[in-house]
Amino acid sequence: MQPRPPVYLERLRRKVLSPLFDRLGYDLVPAAPDWSHRPTSPREVTTLLESAAAILERDLAAAGIAAGGDVLGHVQAFWQLIPSAPVRQRRGGSGFNGALQLYVAMQALKPDFVIESGVFRGLTTWVIRQACPRARIFCHDPDLSGLQYRDRQALYRTADWSTADWSKIDPAATVAFFDDHVAQGRRVVEAQARGLTRLLFDDDAAGHRIHAHGGPAHPTIAMITGPERSPEPIRWTRNGRAFEQAADDALVRQAAGLILRSHAFDDLHRATGYSPARLTSVTLRSGP
Structure with missing residues (x-):
């Protein structure tokens, strides 16, 4: 489990710093990840894990992704893994639900190569590594200064992923994961031009919910694939x-x-009771 902050720092936060920030219109909260709060009684843990696994099984089927194993077993393994995550974040990046979705999806997809566009503090890179220990991971982010986890085998670059030479990897054995606040429509076009067909997107938001997202990557997949596109702008x-x-x-x-x-x-x-996640699976048409 993540270590707790010293008692004197917590008292300072509650009695001095939090009231001060509150008067300025800001919230000051510990950088404790949501998974540091968890049930411990066996019945409740079992209910949480079995409920999440059942939902994820349905999602994989709806996405056309073969589960390729025991989904409940993957969820149980993740439950044991996540307390050891080397990244502490409360706001921004993935929480428990997003990390769990990514872990189970990667377990099912079993890629040999993973392109990650948008790394932030490195949690999702860590999750991908736990799910795919033998995969080659390519991490792209314009600012890598905030990394809390750096994968020893991954290749890191600050250039946009679309500028790299991907001719030496097998597109059919590759999954691209986009969490970079760049137009998701643009990423679809770029990926298809490079022969990629298996994509995962974070922060895919429909038009009526996009106001809640910082730096929205519009047009999002939901906007692109909606059943009816109105001529009126969003x-x-x-x-x-x-x-x-x-x-x-x-x-x-x-x-x-x-x-x-x-x-x-x-x-x-x-x-699970944890903050909602927004993972979307996209399969592209192959060929030019």
């Missing part, structure tokens, strides 16, 4: 800044024509 504000996404622009149309199948995973909140 507009929202966040932190005083106005955003707009054309409902049927050239990028949306191009990306829509490349997607063979997509499925947004259940957020798992009702099964």
Whole structure:
């Protein structure tokens, strides 16, 4: 388990720093990951894990991904692994649910190569390594200064993933994971041009929910694959800044024509109680 902060620091936070930040309009909270709070009685642990596994089994089937093993066993293994995660984060990045979804998806997909665009503190790289111990991982992020976990076997680059030479890897044995706040429609087009067909996206948000996402990667997969695209633009504000996404622009149309199948995973909140996750599986059409 993650070590607790010294008692004197917690008292300082509660009695002095938190009231001060509250008057300034900010919240000061410990950088304790959500998985540091967990049930310990056997019945409740079993209920949580079995409920999550049942949902994940349905999600894998809906995404067209063969489970390739015992999903409940993978969930149980993750439950034992996650307390040893070397990354502490409360806001930003993945929490328990997102990390669990990624772990189970990678266990099922079994890639030889993983392209990760958007690394942040390194939690998802760690999760991918736990799920795919033999995979070659390529990590791309414009700013790697905040890493708390650096994989010894991974290749790190600050250049955009689309600028790299991927001619020496097998696209059929590769999974690309995008959590980079870049237009998801753009990532679909780039991936298909490089022969990739198996993609995972974080922070895929529908138009009516995108206002809750920082740095939204629009057009998102949900916007691209929606059953009916209205000609009216999608507009929202966040932190005083106005955003707009054309409902049927050239990028949306191009990306829509490349997607063979997509499925947004259940957020798992009702099964685990942890913060909702937003993993989406996308399968692209092969060929030019």
